[in-house]
Amino acid sequence: MREIRCHKVASGCASGPALCTREAISFLGNVDPETGKVVDPSHELYGECICGKVLIFPGGKGSTVGSYVIYRLQKRGLAPAAMVNLRSEAIVAVGAIISGIPLVDRVPEEVLQLERGTWVKVDADQGTIAISE
């Protein structure tokens, strides 16, 4: 187990298996709100389901409607358990806050390369990420 310091964007504490990408995510367009799957064939996570995962990605991009997509996912029980960014931007930050999903940022880049399925606990309120190794 190792612990990394991070910065809280949206409060809360949750854990789950890591799902990492080095590509930014546009929740509007990249992710299907009905299934929680990444549906953009050009995305590194194409075909992956983000439901219940600790989704680790550099940050969001695209339309601000992406915030609502995160909320829709949460309402359907398809949202990530928690999210980790290098640098959060407004779309993902707002989506996480209105959905009550813990979101942290300002982590070292190596976090983007965690092996998929690694168990990760995100405690936004304490500003820590615990990684099981």
Added chain:
Amino acid sequence: MYLSQEEERTLSGECGKTSRRMMEILVALGDIYGAERLIPVRSVQIAGVSFKNIGDAGLEWIRDLNGQVVVPSILNPAGMDLCRWQEMGISEEFASKQLQTVEAYRRLGITIDCTCTPYQIYDELARPGDHLAWSESSAVSYANSVIGARTNREGGPSALAAALIGKTPAYGYHLDECRRPTHLIKVDADLAGSDYGALGFVAGRIVKDGVPLFRLRSRPLRDELKALGAAMAASGSVALYYVEGVTFSPPLPLESEETLSLGREEIEEVYEHHPGSGAEIVALGCPHCSVQELERVADLLEEKKVTKELWICTARKTAEARPDLVRKIEASGARVLCDTCMVVSPASERFSKMLVNSGKALSYLPGLCGVKAGFSSTKDCIRAATEEGPA
């Protein structure tokens, strides 16, 4: 970020769950963008109105909120004319959800004007130097560039947070250092009408999220500035621009010596690359038509009958101000649609190709509606809508 005692109390939940969440949004954004404090806003314009965009979850979120806005707040265009949706071919199911969405906003104390041109119907929402929290990209560009107010481009939730708290984090276009021009664009051509939309379409792709300073040969009118800004906000994400001798001057001089020269050729290419042939519908009013634009359309349609669907989109208050013009336009068989536009309404999706006079609609129709777009001047759009045979 510095918070006052009152702001801290709101953040701790003393003023209820909705206020807490809203303050969390403002603080998180302030943190992300390096704001030092919150500042009061004069007015708010809220995105996330068309049910096509927000869906059931967005509606549920708005319904879950409890509170009242504390500054004048109005809405972005909805997915349909709130009264004449049946004529647009909107399903009852969609209409019901759209009306519920509007109702959910009304319950929060928001004025039900659904428009991308709030400045055309209310003078008091934005004055020079005012801080605002507006959402719609063309309205943001107009407020910053033409009115000389200061606003970032807010998402739906951050605008709603600003409306309920009455404040916004002071970063980005609220600050002088972010209002400095980044590119000088010289245009050596005489431009008029839709040429400004074409110029914006080209310039937005070049400057992306920069702040262009234009040196123009011709002197744009307000509606032409509206078209220029709208197009740049769609083909790029320009939220502020300057036109030498026309708009306010920049607070700080040009950042770089990056100079671009555009001429008639670049403008003509926009028309040539987007011919109107094959369009089954013509739609004007992106952004929403002003009274002057309605007058021009009414004149062009005089003693003509449309041979294709022709939509003229405007704000309800603008249409209500000039029922004579609406009657004149509709005598041709065209429809004056309020509260909505071709970009945010699902009614556009049943067409395969639409002819527009707007650089903004030209940018958005293919991606957001799956509709091909042709681009022409207002006059040629009206001609295409009234001539026999295919466009």
